[in-house]
Amino acid sequence: MASTVLNCVISVPKATGGRGDFPSILPRNSASVSFSSSLKPQLQGFSTDGKQRSSFVQTEAVRHLVGSVTKTQGLRFAVVVARFNEIVTKPLLEGALETFSKYSVNEEDIDVIWVPGCFEIGLTAERLGKLRKYHAILCIGAVIRGDTSHYDAVANSAASGVLSAGLNSGVPCIFGVLTCDDMDQAINRAGGKAGNKGAEAALTAIEMASLFEHHLQ
Structure with a gap:
């Protein structure tokens, strides 16, 4: 040089x-x-x-290194989805899958893994990352505030779990977990007035997968 x-x-x-x-x-x-x-x-x-x-x-x-959302050929993704609050997480998943399709990610390159709740997302994401099969892992869930402190425990655990999964596996793990005060807020962010956060998270997953695959090898 x-x-x-x-x-x-x-x-x-x-x-x-x-x-x-x-x-x-x-x-x-x-x-x-x-x-x-x-x-x-x-x-x-x-x-x-x-x-x-x-x-x-x-x-x-x-030099500026940026992941591309158009170079998706050969990229593989895992989507970890919490069944709890499925009325919210299912539309989030649908938004994510639509985004993957829009940006030419092949269906056979996407695996969807269902887990009971948000607490289990981090562990599952880390295990998937260590399999070395995926270029990025999208984590989807919804935590709704209730009358007790249980909300804080689950929300914090979900966030730290996804972060640790990425750090420990070296694979980008994208945080697509909603943390909302009530159900209306969550629904509005799962395809309602505030858009679909699952779709936004999928776009982040594509960009990070491209960045790691094409620039950070």
Whole structure:
């Protein structure tokens, strides 16, 4: 790879010889310091005229790595779905499958795994990730707030479980679990007024699968 060169002019205070002043150790001519990507500076001189000047020139463009939602050929996905609150999770799943189809993911490259509830999603996702069969795992569920603190325990466990599954398996695990105050909020986010969060999560799964497969191998 070619070296990236940074050129700059550095200002150094004038030397007067008085107490506390800098000693006159540098020439009074203007020049620059260049640094290669090997981090070995090459001294070419300094400016001691007291002017505040600097310039940086980068000769190579910064690379941006982004997953593609159009390059889906060969990508395989697992979808872990909680049966609890199925009135919400089923429309979320349908939205996800429609999105996969829209972006040309083959049906035979998608496996849907049902689990009892959101608490079981994380463990299942991690197991699937370690099978090395899938490029991304989409986790779908719905936790509705009730009269007790059970909601907080399940919601927090679901979030941390999905996060741990991705970190421990090295496979992108997408959090598509709704955490809502009431059933109306959940239904609105499962194809209602607020859209379908399952569809949005599926798009995230495609992008992350592409990013890992094409750029982070």
